[in-house]
Amino acid sequence: MNAPICAPATPLFPAAVHVVRVSGFELATLLSPLLTLPKPRQAGLRFLRWNGYSEQALVLFFSAPASYTGEDVVEFQLHGNPLLVKRFLEFLGTLGIRLAEPGEFTRRALLNGKQSLLEAEALRDIISAATDTQLRMAQARAGVVPxxxxxxxxxxxxxxxxxxxxxxxxxxxxxxxxxxxxxxxxxxxxxxxxxxxxxxxxxxxLRDGIRIALVGRPNAGKSTLFNLLAGEDRAIVTELPGTTRDVLEVRTEWAGLPLFLYDTAGLRDADDPIERLGVARVANVLEQVDLVLHLIPAQDVAPNPDILLRLAPFQAKVLEVRTFGDLAESKSNVVVSALQGDLSALETALKSRFLGPYAPDACLxxxxxxxxxxxxxxxxxxxxxxxxxxxxxxxxxxxxxxxxxWGLLARITGEDRAESALDQVFSGFCLGK
Ligand SMILES: Nc1nc2c(ncn2[C@@H]2O[C@H](COP(=O)(O)OP(=O)(O)OP(=O)(O)O)[C@@H](O)[C@H]2O)c(=O)[nH]1
Ligand SMILES: [Mg+2]
Known part of the structure; x- marks a missing residue:
């Protein structure tokens, strides 16, 4: 458990700088074949030589226990060449410093009392956040016992x-x-x-995102709405029915909501074999999503009964949305007009369905x-x-x-550290954290 570990802390693409981290005890001795460590917390330029390679690196030393992991930590800033990093790590291996597991640095920080489980989880979410809301949520959780x-x-x-x-x-x-x-x-x-x-x-x-499928008859305005929500021109839109065949997927943040959107082929008994394949794919999407938006043009007197039948097994997660609100009146709750960019009814419906009474900011x-x-x-x-x-x-x-x-409260903050909970948290980490 206390064996010295090392890992690249930066992704291995060609870059300006790569950082390699080492954690363990007695690092001054362990690394002595390579360098003399600088004073703690003072950057030192070192000329490193090993196995015929040579590299000038900026080196930082954090002496135990005043470090990220609570052990001795050394950070090497190397030239940003992935091959160089690989050879360097191999050499560290010959010094008895093994490659870290994902999240192992943070796990040690936790076990040495440098971090709480809540902080570690927040940190993992900070690293993986893909939207502004997710980032701010994770930051709000960092280091705070609720x-x-x-x-x-x-x-x-x-x-x-x-x-x-x-x-x-x-x-x-x-x-x-x-x-x-x-x-x-x-x-x-x-x-x-x-x-x-x-x-x-x-x-x-907000953390995990909401998976939403757009379905409906051909020309219901699915692709138009898809593009509008995505904020980009992803799907082809034409006035011809049967334009979309494949399932299109886009990840976006709309109205503060992280969304995975799926645009689908218009549902009908198509003659065209390609369109038929597209329609068949919709079934799969219906299974997987959290919400099905059934788009029905406001000028349609009633929803298509065949489509209703097809959606019946997913009733609990179907929301009817009337499109073309600019062309016709509708008594439905959720009426939108892509033409006028009016999606406010959809925003209200989504927020009340997924967030209840809470604004995204209230979930920080x-x-x-x-x-x-x-x-x-x-x-x-x-x-x-x-x-x-x-x-x-x-x-x-x-x-x-x-x-x-009391035990449950302690497990939430991580004072009570069941190993299985640790595994659950750290499996989501990247190498070098
Ligand atoms: N007036 C008006 N026209 C719209 C609106 N939404 C879409 N349209 C038009 O309706 C036509 C069909 O739109 P699409 O988004 O391609 O419809 P779709 O449901 O994706 O159609 P398929 O892919 O064929 O199933 C296009 O000409 C759009 O410009 C709307 O809210 N108002
Ligand atoms: Mg379409």
């Missing part, structure tokens, strides 16, 4: 102490369980957990990862159990439930 966790702990702590006292000394006056006072406290906790649960399910969509700092949301669900279940206990329940059972809640 307020609701702190509050829940300060509410729960005294009750655990009381319950344990009852277990040890019996129930005396003043430490009765299931009093109104306790009920009130736990009602408040339950409420706070519910709020956080709702906020985190909104945040989840929310528990958005799968791991965090699972723990939150368990917490909600657990507090429900406590609320439902009969007053005559033995104090030992109270004690174990309350301890369980």
């Amino acid at each position: 307020e609701w966790v702190t509050q829940a702990k300060s509410c729960l702590g005294p009750w655990i102490a009381r319950v344990e006292a009852v277990v040890d000394y019996g129930e005396e006056e003043g430490i009765l369980l299931k009093t109104n006072e306790m009920l009130l406290d736990f009602q408040n906790l339950q409420e706070a957990f519910h709020v956080e649960q709702a906020r985190s399910s909104a945040a989840r969509w 700092g929310a528990m958005a990862t799968h791991r965090q949301r699972e723990l939150l669900d368990e917490l909600v279940a657990q507090v429900g159990l406590v609320m439902d206990l009969a007053p005559s329940t033995p104090p030992e059972l109270y004690a174990s439930l309350l301890q369980g809640m």
Whole structure:
């Protein structure tokens, strides 16, 4: 576990500079065949020679424990040649410094108390964020123990102490369980957990993105809307029905929502064999997405019954959108006009469906990862159990439930480090972090 590790911290393309990181103990000795380390936190220019190669590198040394991992850390800034980095890493290998696993530097930071699990998760999200909202969400989570966790702990702590006292000394006056006072406290906790649960399910969509398929009859305006949402001219648009055949995919951020959009072939019994193949592909898309936008031109009296039949199995995730709002009136809730660029009804519908009452900004700092949301669900279940206990329940059972809640809170912040949770978090890291 403490074996010295190394990794490129930059992606291996030709570039101005590549950074190679080394972490371990006694690095001054270990690296002595290569260089004399500069003073901690002072950049030093070093001429490195190994196996016939030579390289001038800027070297930074962070002495344990004042470093990213809590161990000695050395960073080499080399010329940005991937081959050079490869040869350098090979040489480090001969010094007994092995290549790091993805996320191993951060895992060590965590185990050495330099970082919390929440920070590590936020860091992973900062690195992988692809939209502004995602980036800001991840940054808001970095290094912050959420307020609701702190509050829940300060509410729960005294009750655990009381319950344990009852277990040890019996129930005396003043430490009765299931009093109104306790009920009130736990009602408040339950409420706070519910709020956080709702906020985190909104945040989840912002973090992971929403997959949306645009389907409908030929000429329903699917490709036009697709282009408008994507903010670029991706799909071919013509006034001829049956223009789109293949499934087109684009990733975009629209109205603060990270979207994966799928444009599809217009649904009809086509004669053209290519168009038929396109229509067949729509089935697959319907399975995979989170939302199906069924586009129906406002001038159509009723939706096409064949299409309704085809969409029936996905009813729960179908949203009807009337297009061509500039050409005809419609009583439907969601009417848009691509021609006039009026998509406000669609924006409202999407936000209320996926974010509920929360604006994207209100989701900053929310528990958005799968791991965090699972723990939150368990917490909600657990507090429900406590609320439902009969007053005559033995104090030992109270004690174990309350301890369980405390444990869940600790797992959310990562004080309680189950190895499986670590694996889950670090599997998403890149090399050198
Ligand atoms: N007036 C008006 N015309 C629109 C609107 N949306 C699309 N159109 C026009 O309708 C025609 C068909 O649009 P497309 O986006 O190609 O329709 P589609 O559903 O992708 O059609 P297929 O690919 O053939 O299935 C084009 O001529 C568009 O310019 C709208 O909101 N208002
Ligand atoms: Mg099209």
